[in-house]
Amino acid sequence: MYLKRILIKDLESHLPGDIDAFICCSSFEARCKTIAQNVSAKRFRWVIIAENENLFEVGLRNTMEFHSRFASKIIIKMKVSGHSPIITEDAVAYSIANALSQGAKSFLIDTTTFTRETLLILLNYFHKYIDRFGELTFLYTSASEYSVGDLPERMWLSRGIREIRSVLGFPGNIMPARKSHLIILLGFEADRAARLIEQYEPSILSIGYGPKDTSITPAHHEMNVYFCRKLMAMYSNVLKFSFPPNDSLGTKRAIQKQINKFPNTNVIVSGMNTKLSTIGTALAAFDNSEIQLAYAEPDIYNFSGYSAPGSHCYVFDLPLR
Amino acid sequence: MTKTVKIRNPFSVQTPEEITAKDAVSLFVDVFTDFPRIPHRGHTFVHGPRGCGKSMMFRYLQPDCQCLAHSCDIAELPFFAIYAPIKNTNLSLTELIRLKDLNLDTMLNEHFLTLYLAVRAFAATEPLEIPDKPQDRQSVRDFVEKHFLVLLRRCGSSLTHSTTPNMSVQQLFAFALRLCEELYSEVIMFLKTFSSSAPSAFKGPLCGYLDFLYPMLRQMRKLPFMPDGPIFLMLDDADNLNKTQTVILNSWVSTRTTSDVSLKISTQLNYKTYRTLAGTTIATPHDYSEVNIATVYTSSRNRYQERVREIVRKRLSLAGIESTPESFFPPDREQEEEIDRIAETLKREWGTRGRGYRPSDDVVRYARPNYIASLKGTRKAGSKYSYAGFEQLVHVSSGLVRCFLEPASQMFAGQVSHNGGKPVKSISPNLQNDVARDESNNLLFEEFDKLASEEGHENEYYTRVKQLSNLVRSLGGTFHQILISNRSERRVISIALSEEPTPEIAAVLKLGVQQGYFHASSLGNKEGTGRTPLYILTRRLAPSFTLDPFGFAGYLFVTNGFLRDAMSSPDVVKRIRETGVDSYFDSGQLELFK
Numbered sequence: 032m033y034l035k036r037i038l039i040k041d042l043e044s045h046l047p048g049d050i051d052a053f054i055c056c057s058s059f060e061a062r063c064k065t066i067a068q069n070v071s072a073k074r075f076r077w078v079i080i081a082e083n084e085n086l087f088e089v090g091l092r093n094t095m096e097f098h099s100r101f102a103s104k105i106i107i108k109m110k111v112s113g114h115s116p117i118i119t120e121d122a123v124a125y126s127i128a129n130a131l132s133q134g135a136k137s138f139l140i141d142t143t144t145f146t147r148e149t150l151l152i153l154l155n156y157f158h159k160y161i162d163r164f165g166e167l168t169f170l171y172t173s174a175s176e177y178s179v180g181d182l183p184e185r186m187w188l189s190r191g192i193r194e195i196r197s198v199l200g201f202p203g204n205i206m207p208a209r210k211s212h213l214i215i216l217l218g219f220e221a222d223r224a225a226r227l228i229e230q231y232e233p234s235i236l237s238i239g240y241g242p243k244d245t246s247i248t249p250a251h252h253e254m255n256v257y258f259c260r261k262l263m264a265m266y267s268n269v270l271k272f273s274f275p276p277n278d279s280l281g282t283k284r285a286i287q288k289q290i291n292k293f294p295n296t297n298v299i300v301s302g303m304n305t306k307l308s309t310i311g312t313a314l315a316a317f318d319n320s321e322i323q324l325a326y327a328e329p330d331i332y333n334f335s336g337y338s339a340p341g342s343h344c345y346v347f348d349l350p351l352r
Numbered sequence: 353m354t355k356t357v358k359i360r361n362p363f364s365v366q367t368p369e370e371i372t373a374k375d376a377v378s379l380f381v382d383v384f385t386d387f388p389r390i391p392h393r394g395h396t397f398v399h400g401p402r403g404c405g406k407s408m409m410f411r412y413l414q415p416d417c418q419c420l421a422h423s424c425d426i427a428e429l430p431f432f433a434i435y436a437p438i439k440n441t442n443l444s445l446t447e448l449i450r451l452k453d454l455n456l457d458t459m460l461n462e463h464f465l466t467l468y469l470a471v472r473a474f475a476a477t478e479p480l481e482i483p484d485k486p487q488d489r490q491s492v493r494d495f496v497e498k499h500f501l502v503l504l505r506r507c508g509s510s511l512t513h514s515t516t517p518n519m520s521v522q523q524l525f526a527f528a529l530r531l532c533e534e535l536y537s538e539v540i541m542f543l544k545t546f547s548s549s550a551p552s553a554f555k556g557p558l559c560g561y562l563d564f565l566y567p568m569l570r571q572m573r574k575l576p577f578m579p580d581g582p583i584f585l586m587l588d589d590a591d592n593l594n595k596t597q598t599v600i601l602n603s604w605v606s607t608r609t610t611s612d613v614s615l616k617i618s619t620q621l622n623y624k625t626y627r628t629l630a631g632t633t634i635a636t637p638h639d640y641s642e643v644n645i646a647t648v649y650t651s652s653r654n655r656y657q658e659r660v661r662e663i664v665r666k667r668l669s670l671a672g673i674e675s676t677p678e679s680f681f682p683p684d685r686e687q688e689e690e691i692d693r694i695a696e697t698l699k700r701e702w703g704t705r706g707r708g709y710r711p712s713d714d715v716v717r718y719a720r721p722n723y724i725a726s727l728k729g730t731r732k733a734g735s736k737y738s739y740a741g742f743e744q745l746v747h748v749s750s751g752l753v754r755c756f757l758e759p760a761s762q763m764f765a766g767q768v769s770h771n772g773g774k775p776v777k778s779i780s781p782n783l784q785n786d787v788a789r790d791e792s793n794n795l796l797f798e799e800f801d802k803l804a805s806e807e808g809h810e811n812e813y814y815t816r817v818k819q820l821s822n823l824v825r826s827l828g829g830t831f832h833q834i835l836i837s838n839r840s841e842r843r844v845i846s847i848a849l850s851e852e853p854t855p856e857i858a859a860v861l862k863l864g865v866q867q868g869y870f871h872a873s874s875l876g877n878k879e880g881t882g883r884t885p886l887y888i889l890t891r892r893l894a895p896s897f898t899l900d901p902f903g904f905a906g907y908l909f910v911t912n913g914f915l916r917d918a919m920s921s922p923d924v925v926k927r928i929r930e931t932g933v934d935s936y937f938d939s940g941q942l943e944l945f946k
Binding site: 200203206229231232 | 439440442446471474540814
């Protein structure tokens with residue numbers, strides 16, 4: 032697997048020669064535009080823009096910017112939903128099949144601002160129909176800061192939980208008589224993780240955190256440790272393990288290692304850290320169909336200060352074949 | 353080198369499912385005298401918020417606990433209880449939404465639910481010491497071969513598995529369990545590949561309640577080591593079933609198979625519907641009986657206090673702590689002595705200035721409120737009212753056992769760290785008070801903040817949350833003003849609606865009940881022509897508003913106008929403080945519980 036961290040301004044020189052279609056996601060975060068602004072539109076014919084039907088004003092403004100940036104391209108809308116995974120899965124299938132039917136083979140995918148659930152559904156589509164695709168190149172723009180301007184104890188990315196559900200396409204093989212092992216890749220949302228734990232009441236609880244050397248930034252690591260401690264104080268008998276938030280394959284391996292410690296259990300994994308590590312949960316589930324992926328849909332996001340764009344991005348491919 | 357000794361926290365809360373039979377029996381306090389319908393034949397719904405003890409009740413009813421508790425064999429038990437926790441992970445798979453509006457929806461959901469319960473039924477035998485004599489093996493083999501496999505085949509199964517001659521009783525049950533798991537897994541695989549744009553047919557068997565689960569359990573009941581009584585199928589947290597599964601379960605309830613199989617269904621007050629597949633609704637007492645744990649413990653505080661006392665006594669004893677609950681959680685001595693002095697004065701002056709029928713009435717009504725009122729305006733340190741003391745903490749837990757145990761667990765951990773290795777014999781009143789206040793403030797501020805801090809959303813839900821937050825703050829503040837007023841009845845924590853609530857107000861109150869801020873009840877209306885809704889503020893918030901948690905005897909009749917004001921801003925409290933309670937509310941609004 033290829034994975035490289037580069038300066039966004041150098042993006043062009045790290046992309047493959049042939050790209051037919053670009054998939055991006057319009058969001059309330061400014062980060063959603065970073066790749067689109069730094070990639071040459073001459074490279075591709077098709078642009079698939081994921082638009083969340085539940086977007087607020089900022090998101091709609093960003094969608095309009097995408098349309099104007101790629102006005103000369105064939106734009107295909109991917110009308111995803113934050114509340115209905117069925118709508119999302121259908122939108123993913125329809126839009127990509129549309130591009131494929133018109134001759135697109137190689138895709139450039141900006142994963143940065145998809146919701147974790149949509150990203151997993153998208154990956155599942157690629158995995159399921161991988162033979163129809165040529166080269167797939169993925170991108171992820173890191174944030175320089177989350178919950179912009181807030182102290183760690185006041186930090187928040189989302190609040191409340193509307194619903195907790197299994198991710199469509201990743202039901203696992205949950206056997207009624209087996210004990211359950213919940214694995215959470217914790218980010219900055221201890222309360223959201225706590226709700227997940229309350230819902231599942233697992234027999235075994237593993238909390239993953241990102242060590243300093245593999246975190247996106249040292250500051251992210253400090254905050255991750257703060258929230259990990261907060262969660263550990265809430266529950267006894269928690270098993271702590273580390274995973275690399277900046278490496279999907281490394282995350283997959285860390286999950287597998289943690290699963291192997293407790294054979295014959297129902298495994299539920301929820302990625303609440305970076306998109307790269309969330310991709311790692313999908314890779315683990317592709318290899319082991321016993322794993323169920325869980326998603327906690329937030330009530331609200333920190334629209335005004337979710338993140339600030341960083342200066343770097345990750346370019347990578349994935350072992351989906 | 354110092355040797356660290358790990359001190360067991362007697363109040364740590366474990367998931368009942370994870371507790372051994374021995375621990376469960378040691379810890380369980382028999383509450384079935386409060387809820388006699390639960391351990392008896394008949395379908396029962398057990399409602400109650402998270403943490404009120406439903407799962408622990410179900411754990412205690414399982415055969416391993418029952419045999420231990422009654423020192424008897426399985427056959428001597430009055431029933432055989434099968435525990436089936438309903439969690440988001442298992443039955444409510446997102447893939448099932450794809451079946452909506454298709455004929456397959458009902459059939460596959462019933463098949464899925466049926467197999468889930470069948471697996472749980474066989475799994476229930478695993479921890480049991482079932483006799484394994486040749487005649488037992490023969491009877492279980494007959495059950496598996498002549499009933500279980502035959503029923504499966506009738507439902508369309510083409511599985512050709514068969515038992516082997518030397519299988520023990522446990523192996524025979526495990527064989528049946530594996531077959532059900534295989535079929536259960538088949539459903540998941542089918543769902544994974546199902547596409548609504550090109551629906552495929554499900555080729556596996558379709559098992560239902562009446563054609564598979566019920567006859568299977570009826571035959572299982574006849575096994576020689578099984579009790580004569582019914583099988584209880586205990587579905588814990590049935591709110592987590594999807595709507596189709598809920599409708600299916602209701603249809604099972606309506607079949608009245610209670611003499612063989614009684615369904616015990618627990619909910620966290622969020623059960624989706626009572627409709628059946630036939631479009632009718634199930635009703636109590638016709639189809640099932642109903643228990644609301646919160647109602648029982650909110651209306652009978654003495655009974656709840658007795659239960660918590662027994663739970664604490666057992667936990668202290670298991671941890672080797674020789675203290676009574678009262679001495680382990682002592683009250684603030686200075687505060688109680690001052691309240692006693694006020695009580696003595698009230699008794700003494702009853703003849704000349706008394707307001708109640710007896711001196712003791714005045715003591716109950718005014719001693720503590722007068723003390724709280726006397727703290728107003730004092731600036732000295734420690735002038736705040738203390739919520740320490742076992743009895744007071746029980747009241748503050750508001751009928752939810754977990755809301756006593758979790759803070760108690762934090763208090764214990766705090767005391768351990770304070771004691772620096774010395775054994776914990778009691779929790780200091782200051783620590784008790786600090787934790788009780790933190791818990792209350794957390795419920796009042798952090799829980800609301802999580803949902804309501806974003807402004808500018810045109811989202812109805814957030815408007816409701818904000819309105820609820822304002823209402824709770826307004827009512828808490830109002831009740832405090834009443835408590836420190838000179839009214840005859842000051843211990844008020846409930847509102848009764850003097851008119852039909854508007855849809856907006858009703859929605860906010862409903863949200864308040866769902867989120868645990870209110871408990872809903874009813875009382876006779878002023879005209880005597882029917883009943884009117886009553887909403888009781890949770891006592892867990894008493895520390896945040898400095899309310900007297902010991903007893904709330906009065907209620908406040910409120911109009912839609914007042915509620916609208918209270919929902920729009922907590923400023924209503926400021927106005928009450930400025931104008932005085934008497935002037936603000938019409939006289940006669942406060943009435944005693946009848």
